[in-house]
Amino acid sequence: MSGFPPMASLRSLEAVARLGSVTRAAKELCVTHSAISQQIKQLEDLIGVKLFIRHGRGLQINEEGRLYALHIRDALGRIGEATRLVQVNPRRAVLTIATVPSFGSHWLTPRLDRFRQRHPHITLRLTVSLTVNDLAEHPSDIAIRMGNGDWPGVECQYLFGDELIVVASPAFNGGRLPATPGEVAESRIIFSSESWKEWCSSAGLGSEILPAGLCINDSNLVLEAVRRGQGIALERRSLVQDALLRGELVQVTRYSAAYPWSYWRVTPLHAEKPAEVALFNAWLEEEVAAWQLQQQQFPAYCEQDPSG
Secondary structure, three states, rough: OOOOOHHHHHHHHHHHHOOHHHHHHHHHHHOOHHHHHHHHHHHHHOOOOOOOEEEEEEEEEEEHHHHHHHHHHHHHHHHHHHHHHHHHHHOOEEEEEEOOHHHHHHHHHHHHHHHHOOOOOOEEEEEEEEOOOOOOOOOOEEEEEEEOOOOOOEEEEEEEEEEEEEEEOOOOHHHHOOOOHHHHHHHOOOEEEOOOOHHHHHHOOOOOOOOOOEEOHHHHHHHHHOOOOOOOEEEHHHHHHHHHHHOOEEEEEEEEEEEEEEEEEEEEEOOOHHHHHHHHHHHHHHHHHHHHHHHHHHOOOOOOOOOO
C-alpha cells in the first residue's frame, strides 16, 4: 500500500503516547530506547508532520501527535480483533457437488451428515440434474455420474457398480407378495426407465415384461408410488437398500440383473483442486467401502414363507 507507514513506527508512536515515556514504550515493545526514537523520527519524516517536542533526549507528544496516536490505537485494535476472529472462525469453504437426482436423494444425501460433522467449516452445495453438464461451463468441484467413465476433459474414478432388483411395499396386495418370476410378471407393475429385459432373462422368463399401465420416468416418483403400495418396480439396489434395511420395502424374489452403468467420481481435468476436494474424496471412499461391506453382511432378500 503506497505511503503506508511501517507498522513498527506506528506501534512506537502509540506506545509512547499511551505510556508517556520512551523508556516504558521500549520496555513494552522489547526494543532499545534509541530504536523507539529512530522509529518516531522515521514516521515524522515520512508524513511530514512533527509529532513530538524534543527536550534533549526526551520526547513530549504535541497535539498533532496525540490525535494521530488515538487514530492509530483504534486501527491497531481493529487489526487485533480481525486477527482474533479469523483464528476463531476460519474461512468457510464452499464445495459444489453435482449428481443425478435419484442418487443424490437416496444414496448421497442420507450419508452427507457424517461428512458435515467431520468438516463443519465446509459448506456443501449439492446441484442435481439429469443432464451431463460440462464442468467447465457449469462449475462443480466434483460430479458423481452414471456411465462408462469415458467422458472427455475430466478425471474419472470408479466408485461402484449396481444391480436391478424388484421391490414392493410389505403391504402391497394385502401383504400377499409375488413369490415367483411368473407372479411378478402378472403383478401390477410401476414401470420406470429401466428395461426388464435382463431381469427377465436372469429369472428364466421366456419373454420380456413390456411397459404398460403406469410408466414414470423419475425414480423418486416410482419409489414413492411403490411405498404407497400402488405396485412393484424394478429399481437400482443403491436407491432402495436403505429402505429395505428399514423394512419400508422388500425385495420380491431373489433374481437380479446387472445394471449396465456404474457410478463414477468425476473432477475437472488439469484444474487446481481445493484442499476440500481431497477431504470429500477420502470421505466418499470410506462411505463406498462401508456400502459394499453392508451388501455382504445384510442380504436384502429372504425367502418368503409360502404358508404366509
